[in-house]
Amino acid sequence: MNQSPDFDVVILGGGMTGLTLAHHIAQHNAAQPARGLKTLVLEPRESYRRDKTWCYWRQASTPFDEAITHQWSQWSVSFNGETQVCRSEHMPYVRVDSGRFYDIAQREIEVSDSVTLRLGEAATAMTAQHAGVAITSEGESCCAKKVFDTRPKPLPKDILLQHFVGWEIETDSDVFDPSTVILMDFVNTAQDIHFFYVLPFSPRHALVETTHFSKVIPADEIYAGELETYLASRFGLREWRTLHREQGVIPMPRKAPDLAARAHRQIVPLGLHSDTVKPSTGYCYPHAQQQALAQVRALFARPDANPNTNPQDHAVAARSRLNRWLDAVFIGFLEEHPERAGEIFYRLFSRVPSNALVRFLSDQARPTDVIRVMTALPMGAFIRQTFRHVVSA
Numbered sequence: 001m002n003q004s005p006d007f008d009v010v011i012l013g014g015g016m017t018g019l020t021l022a023h024h025i026a027q028h029n030a031a032q033p034a035r036g037l038k039t040l041v042l043e044p045r046e047s048y049r050r051d052k053t054w055c056y057w058r059q060a061s062t063p064f065d066e067a068i069t070h071q072w073s074q075w076s077v078s079f080n081g082e083t084q085v086c087r088s089e090h091m092p093y094v095r096v097d098s099g100r101f102y103d104i105a106q107r108e109i110e111v112s113d114s115v116t117l118r119l120g121e122a123a124t125a126m127t128a129q130h131a132g133v134a135i136t137s138e139g140e141s142c143c144a145k146k147v148f149d150t151r152p153k154p155l156p157k158d159i160l161l162q163h164f165v166g167w168e169i170e171t172d173s174d175v176f177d178p179s180t181v182i183l184m185d186f187v188n189t190a191q192d193i194h195f196f197y198v199l200p201f202s203p204r205h206a207l208v209e210t211t212h213f214s215k216v217i218p219a220d221e222i223y224a225g226e227l228e229t230y231l232a233s234r235f236g237l238r239e240w241r242t243l244h245r246e247q248g249v250i251p252m253p254r255k256a257p258d259l260a261a262r263a264h265r266q267i268v269p270l271g272l273h274s275d276t277v278k279p280s281t282g283y284c285y286p287h288a289q290q291q292a293l294a295q296v297r298a299l300f301a302r303p304d305a306n307p308n309t310n311p312q313d314h315a316v317a318a319r320s321r322l323n324r325w326l327d328a329v330f331i332g333f334l335e336e337h338p339e340r341a342g343e344i345f346y347r348l349f350s351r352v353p354s355n356a357l358v359r360f361l362s363d364q365a366r367p368t369d370v371i372r373v374m375t376a377l378p379m380g381a382f383i384r385q386t387f388r389h390v391v392s393a
């Protein structure tokens with residue numbers, strides 16, 4: 001390194017992935033102060049407020065479980081007039097309040113004397129040097145042995161995107177069934193893959209989202225029109241109070257970023273624009289929790305390992321090669337047969353036992369789960385897709 005490092009680790013972005021990683025580093029530092037990693041998190045936000053709703057099937061505890069405000073043991077998928085209700089007591093679908101998540105993460109960092117969160121400071125440039133990284137920011141510049149980069153990146157061209165708008169609404173009459181999440185309600189009207197998602201917090205309070213998988217993002221009025229039509233046709237609603245709005249775009253590349261092929265050994269891209277998100281589902285939160293834990297364990301297991309001698313060193317991929325490959329085949333199928341998406345999702349949720357499917361969707365599948373999923377799908381079409389993927393890989 002041209003300049004001696006100021007930090008062992010710098011994390012660019014104090015969002016969901018960056019704060020999860022910082023939280024685990026702070027906990028490890030507290031447990032092993034002699035081996036602590038001096039860590040800096042750079043985040044342009046001046047302060048945090050609730051900005052997102054993170055849901056996932058909970059299979060293990062995380063340090064942020066206090067931020068879970070709701071959980072459901074039932075969810076449904078509807079297509080072509082049929083509804084399949086699925087159930088799991090062991091793996092409930094949970095909702096994390098992002099405001100509470102940010103509070104928990106900040107608390108752990110505040111009591112740490114080796115992890116610092118600098119708010120109101122964006123990274124502006126980064127240069128990989130011989131054995132470290134120089135980071136320029138709006139405040140002080142610094143050098144780090146290792147950088148985890150969770151900043152948003154421009155969306156790649158010509159790939160499928162999961163894009164959605166959600167309204168958290170309150171009504172004057174009981175309209176929602178709080179026992180069951182509507183996970184995917186395909187209404188069969190759009191040209192692309194389109195479904196609605198309803199998180200019912202109470203009979204009068206829900207988050208209702210319109211979600212598309214397509215390559216083109218429409219104007220905001222289109223989403224608003226879809227939500228109004230759905231609220232009227234599905235729940236008979238003409239009036240409601242909107243408490244909160246959220247919106248997102250999640251890339252669904254066939255070829256997801258591969259940490260092993262990253263440009264610089266000392267710069268590890270993580271988060272929604274790297275390999276953390278599962279591209280076929282758009283779920284990122286549970287994978288970020290698992291990846292951060294494994295990543296920090298790896299850092300503490302071999303803190304002095306030289307990244308130049310071991311190219312894999314200190315970068316823990318979010319999912320196995322098999323899971324990456326299954327995602328690629330599935331996304332390839334959706335790209336080529338968007339008209340069959342509703343039928344395919346309905347088949348999966350109605351033919352595969354709930355626990356097996358949840359493990360599969362969470363990258364925790366056992367071999368028998370993979371077989372159950374494979375046999376639920378139209379074999380001929382998926383074998384052709386698999387062959388195409390092998391040929392183009």
Ligand SMILES: Cc1cc2nc3c(=O)[nH]c(=O)nc-3n(C[C@H](O)[C@H](O)[C@H](O)COP(=O)(O)OP(=O)(O)OC[C@H]3O[C@@H](n4cnc5c(N)ncnc54)[C@H](O)[C@@H]3O)c2cc1C
Pocket residue numbers: 012013014015016017018042043044045051052053054055056121122123124150151152246247248249250270271272273282283284285286
């Ligand atoms: C509305 C919405 C709902 C979602 N719901 C779910 C869900 O239910 N379940 C699920 O699993 N996933 C969900 N996701 C996907 C994913 O979990 C979230 O997007 C999550 O926030 C991704 O974490 P991240 O750390 O990659 O990005 P972020 O949390 O966005 O963090 C990136 C950080 O980088 C910071 N930054 C930007 N520029 C710079 C810079 N120059 N220097 C330093 N920092 C910078 C940003 O301020 C931000 O804090 C949702 C996404 C959205 C948008």
